[in-house]
Amino acid sequence: MSHETTPPAADPRRETLVVFALSLAAMVVSMMQTLPVPILGLIRADLGTSAANVSWVTTATLLSAAVxxxxxxxxxxxxxxKPTLVAVLGVMVAGSVVAALATSLPLLILGRVLQGAATAIFPLALSVLREEVRPQKLPGAMSLVSGTLAFGSGLALVATGLLTSGSDADYRSAFWMATGFAAIALLAVVFLVPATRHKTGGRTDFLGALTLGATLLLLLLPISQGHEWGWTSGRTLGSFAAAAVMTVVWVFTELKVREPLVDMRMFVHRPVLMANLAGILVGFGMFAxxxxxxxxxxxxxxxxxYGFGASILRASVEFLLPGAIVSLLASPIGGRLVRHRGPRTALTLAAAFGAVGFGWLALDHGHTASVIGAGVIVGAAVSFGYAAMPAVIMASVPHHQSGIANGINSISRSTGSAVGxxxxxxxxASQTIEHLPAGVPALPAESGFTLxxxxxxxxxxxxxxxxxLGLRTGQAPRTERVSAPAAETAEASEKETAAA
Incomplete structure (x- = not known):
């Protein structure tokens, strides 16, 4: 089967509207991941639950996204x-409404599960860009959409801080805000994104989806709950062991199915594998x-x-917002880097900025300017990293596998965030200050932050x-027609990699 990848006749205004709609959708879905982080204490007090139980408000979204x-x-x-995008955004709107109206923890967790399903928006958005944007504009468009992920995550923290800064703060206002953003994103996609032109058809590999989902659940559950369960507890170690077993089952299933959810050759193809490893590390750095x-x-x-005694509002606006803004501004720069120098250069700069930013924080986190300045550098690093990874994947897989390939990369970033x-x-929690006044809860020692x-x-x-070491020089998004099967494409690209 031949898969046409050439976009329609150039229309800059049309392309701009498509990129805007998809960037907005990606930003909103990234907001859902960090939205409840500043208000977990408010949720726990309002619903009368424990810290262990309320942690499921964040864990549920991560697990839903993985599945x-x-x-x-x-x-x-x-x-x-497009139909899939519209349906997913509709689910996100419904989940946000459920979360805003929830009067119990199970209902709130249900809403968060529905919100987590919307993480599929990002790989779908990149696949649409590949169809609708001219080749010379594609790296910049992908970088802008990718850059909104880091911006959205930071924006959610800031907006939640603003909405819950009063003495009578209600955490539900944050979920109503999420509902509004999700509805706007839905309308933007409905009216600005054109109908899908490419469909591969075929059967849906539900068995592969089930085994992959079980594998990810068993992996991410102990990662996100290990602190509460205990890292050496039976539940934690048992879950990791079960994840290893399910990984074998999943791989065996995908090798036997005629139309697998994930082509194993594509999954282990070196550039794709390296992009996923980079996704884990960059996601880790963003959350850290x-x-x-x-x-x-x-x-x-x-x-x-040590510290600044900042309120949630001050922490969000003064210390986190600058980095979020810079991450958005850096995304088009990352796109130009990818276009002219290749994703390898962009990823190298991301690594350099991230190492410098975190090193600065480790050496000097006692001055406001240092914390803000280092955060700005890390924000640029995350944006450059997010700009590079989709370009690597688009250059390495055939058109009809771009959605699943970017979906796996999205999961790698979520996994990194969970690990972070x-x-x-x-x-x-393990490095705390001794000899605090009576009645004062345990507080982390400064050495914990340095580490x-x-x-x-x-x-x-x-x-x-x-x-x-993992990427070849000059790799840019593939824009030609792809007619070879995925296995042949991966094999040919491997030969190119070996020759580089």
Missing amino acids: FTPLLGRFGDQHGK NFLGVSYLVQMPEALTG SAVVTTIL TFWIGAAAFALVAVIAR
Whole structure:
């Protein structure tokens, strides 16, 4: 089967509207991941639940994304990207309304599960761009849509801080805000994104989706809950062991199915594999920055000897917002880098900026200017990294697998974020200040933050290794017609990689 990848006749205004609509949709879905982070305490108090139970408000979204993103990414490739986008956005609107109206924790978690399914928007959006944007504009368009992910995650923290800054704050206002953004994104996609032109058809590999979903659930559940369960507890170790077994089952299933959800040759193809490893590390760095800085600046200096005693509002607006804005501004720069120098250069710069930013935080987190400046550098690093990864994937897989390939990469970033959250939480909980006044809850020692930031620097240093050793020079998004099967395409690209 031949798959036409050439976009329609050039219409700059039409392209701009499509990119705007998809960027808005990607920004909104990224907001859903970090939205409840600043208000977990309010939710726990309002619903009268425990800290362990309320953590499911964030975990449920992550697990839902892990299950639905690959399935919906492939479904969009097969049956139409715009209808799938519209349906997913409709589910996100419904989930936001459920979360805003919830009067119990189970209902709130249901709403968060529905919101998490919308993570499939990102790979679907990149597949639409590949159809609708001219080749010379494609890297910039993908980078802009990718850059909105980091911006949206930061914006959610800031907006939630603003909405819940009063003494009588109601956490539900944050979910009503999410409902409004989701509805606007839905309308933008309905009216600005053209109908799907390419459909591969075929059967949906539900068995592959089921085994992949089970694998990811068993992997991400102990990562996100390990701090509460205990890292050496039977539940944690048992879940990791079960994840390993299910990985084998999933691979065996995909090798036997006639039309697999994930082509194993594509999955282990070196550029795709390297992009996914980079996604884990960049996602880790983004969350380590968000959580590390947010917790750091809220520490009461009078009791701990460090920190700024900032409120949630000040932490969001003064310390996190600058980095979020820079991440958005850096995305078109990342697109130009990808277009003119290739994603390898963009990923190398992301690694350099990230290592420098986290190193700066580790060495000096006692001055406002240092914390803000380092956060800005890390924000640019995340944006460059997110700009490079879709370009690597688009250059390495045939058109009809772009949705599932970017879906897997989206999961890798979510996995990295989950690991980042778990690592930061565990480090700060394990290194606490001794001899605090009676009645004062345990507070993290400054050494915990220093260690967190050094680990973030190390993560970005590993991104540099991936960029230099795992990717070939000059790789740019593929724009020609693709008629070879995925296996032949991967094999030919491997020969190109070996020759580079």
